[in-house]
Amino acid sequence: MERNDDTPRESGKDRDTSPVDTGGKRWTRRRTRRALLAGGLALLLALGGTSAWALDRFVIKHVEITNASALESSATSASDSSTSSDSSTSSDSSTGDTGSTGATTTTATSYQSADTSVTISTVTTGSGSDTVTYYVADVQLSDATDLRSAFADDSFGENITEKTSQIATDNNAVLAINGDYYGFRDTGIVIRNGVVYRDEGAREGLAFYRDGSVKVYDETTTDAQTLVDEGVWNTLSFGPALVEDGETVDGIDSVEIDTNFGNHSIQGEQPRTAIGVIDDNHYVLVVVDGRSEGYSRGVTMTELAQIMEDLGATTAYNLDGGGSSTLWFNGEVVNQPSNGGERATSDILYIEEGS
Known part of the structure; x- marks a missing residue:
């Protein structure tokens, strides 16, 4: 039977049977419990406020723009119309759309069209607990705007996430990597496919230009x-x-990025995603796996830089890593994300099939 009184069970020899003492002890216990209850309630309320703030800041979706692809398409059409009207030269009949000619060829590790070349390679170094495995996508384009970005759920805002594979599939991608997880924060300059989405400069950014150049x-x-x-x-x-x-x-x-509530250090041996430019319209996209002894421990920031340098990158930049690091090619996740599967993210960089 459950006991409803507050006094503990005691043996006969240890029980104090004095009415005065017993009453005093009970009064003291009740007062102590009331104080503890009040303190606990205050703590719960405080934690509740913190939890509500954390949920709002890092979990609850805040959608600012829906159907971002339509917005970008409209902006591109307007830009093209303006460029066309400003041109005083007529079309040359000998000039055609090179993308409309030539066959598209896809293998397990490559994609080739008239305007785009993608080659996927796997690199493993070291052995035992020092093994590192990473994946490289060598990408060559004829038009820099074929390197595109896409948002989760085709919407811009905070805490809107989908898996890299889902965003890639929705955008008819042949190749994709996770982006910078812009949706985790409310700062930074966010320009995607020629459209300004956010203008809150805060850190060192990377800019891709229409002419194929890339600058920090x-x-x-x-x-x-x-x-x-x-x-x-x-x-x-x-x-x-x-x-x-x-x-x-x-x-x-020694650099840290957004080490605020809920975000861990980017230093140490970690899974990584990085992008580099070798020459105009020639990019290398790298995903390093990690946190799996004997397969891949991950790399430090300096090791990642060395990988990019060895690949011939003249400029390279670190993207969101850890469980987010994902390389997707031709309908499949190529690497082995450290979470045991893909982690949802807010955005991707991708090459559209047929571009």
Whole structure:
């Protein structure tokens, strides 16, 4: 039978039978319990407030723009119309759409069309607990705007997430990697496919230009519209920059990115995602697996920079990593994400099939 009184069970020899003492002890216990209850309630209320804030900040979706692809398509059409009207030269009948000719060939590790070349390779170094495995997508394009970005659920905002594979499939991608997880934060310059979505400069960003060049820049010294006017097609806001002018950037093993509530250090041996440019319209996309002894331990930031440098990147930049690191090609996840499966993210970089 369940006991309803507050006094503990005691043996006969230990039980104090004094009415005065017993009453005093009970009164003291009740007062103590009331104090503990009041304190506990206050703590729960405080935790409740913190939990509500955390849920709102990191979990609850805040959708600012839906149907982002339609917005981008409209902006591109307007830009193309403006360019066409400004041109005083007529069409040359000898010039055609090179993308409309030539066969598209796809294998387990490659994709080739008239305008796009993708080659996937797997690299393993070391042995035992020092083994590192990473995947490289070598990408060559004839048009820099064929390197595109897409949002989870085709919507811009905070905490909107889908798996890389789902976003890639929805956008008819042949190749995709996770992006910078812009939706985790409310700062940074976010320009995607020529459209400005956010203009809150805060860190070192990466800008992809329509002419195929790529530059690391300080977000706090410019603004989004200036970048668009200068020809920027996409920006990424994570970092740090790994390679500049063909050499590893000093001090990257001490840089921290957004080490706020709920976000862990980016340092140490971790799964990684990075993008680099070898030459105009020639990119390398790298995903390093990690946290799996004997298969891949992950790499430090300096090791990641060295990988990018060895691949010939003149500029390289670190993207969201850890469980987010995913390389998707031709309908399949190529790497082995450290969570045992894909972790949902807010955005991807991708190459559309047929581009």
